Amino acid sequence: MSTQTPGGADFPDDRPDEEYPQKFAEEFGDDEPDRSRWPFLIALGVVGVLVAIVVGVAVFSPPDERLNDSTLVQYAVNDAYTARNSLNYEQYRNAQCTANLQAADFPTAAEFVEENRKVREEQGQIVIPSMDVDMQGDTARVVVHWHRERAENDKQTTTVTVVRQGDEWKVC
Numbered sequence: 001m002s003t004q005t006p007g008g009a010d011f012p013d014d015r016p017d018e019e020y021p022q023k024f025a026e027e028f029g030d031d032e033p034d035r036s037r038w039p040f041l042i043a044l045g046v047v048g049v050l051v052a053i054v055v056g057v058a059v060f061s062p063p064d065e066r067l068n069d070s071t072l073v074q075y076a077v078n079d080a081y082t083a084r085n086s087l088n089y090e091q092y093r094n095a096q097c098t099a100n101l102q103a104a105d106f107p108t109a110a111e112f113v114e115e116n117r118k119v120r121e122e123q124g125q126i127v128i129p130s131m132d133v134d135m136q137g138d139t140a141r142v143v144v145h146w147h148r149e150r151a152e153n154d155k156q157t158t159t160v161t162v163v164r165q166g167d168e169w170k171v172c
Helices: 020-028 038-060 069-086 089-094 098-102 109-123
Strands: 002-004 010-012 126-136 139-148 151-165 168-171
Touching: 069 089, 069 109, 069 126, 069 139, 069 151, 069 168, 089 109, 098 168
Parallel strands: none
Antiparallel strands: 002 010, 126 139, 139 151, 151 168
């Protein structure tokens, strides 16, 4: 097939004929093969089941309930020391047992901040590399191994008693 230009020259027509797409599809295959939805649906189902299992475990067995007493005791001690690092008096009070809170020498907020800020500025924050916990019912004896950031060679060992009050462990 050719087309004549206004000047009389004869050029071939590069446009494909109307049967071209069908011929191409027959020769090389269809652009959109039959796709099965089953692999996708199976994968979606597997993901759905896994998500349901994770949510179920989190709802019926929350992470806090899966912790053993030794770990909860370490958290209580850590909370008390972290409060000293951050100068957070409320956190410090919340980590203490009732007997400590009622003691005549328990620090006020101002005393707590003043005492801990001075040492923290001079020697850095408290670092606790390890704790040794000895559980005995509702009481635990914890040996805390600690030092200050800028006094790493001045290793300290402090023995702390932690007691269960209700559902919580408190430094006493």
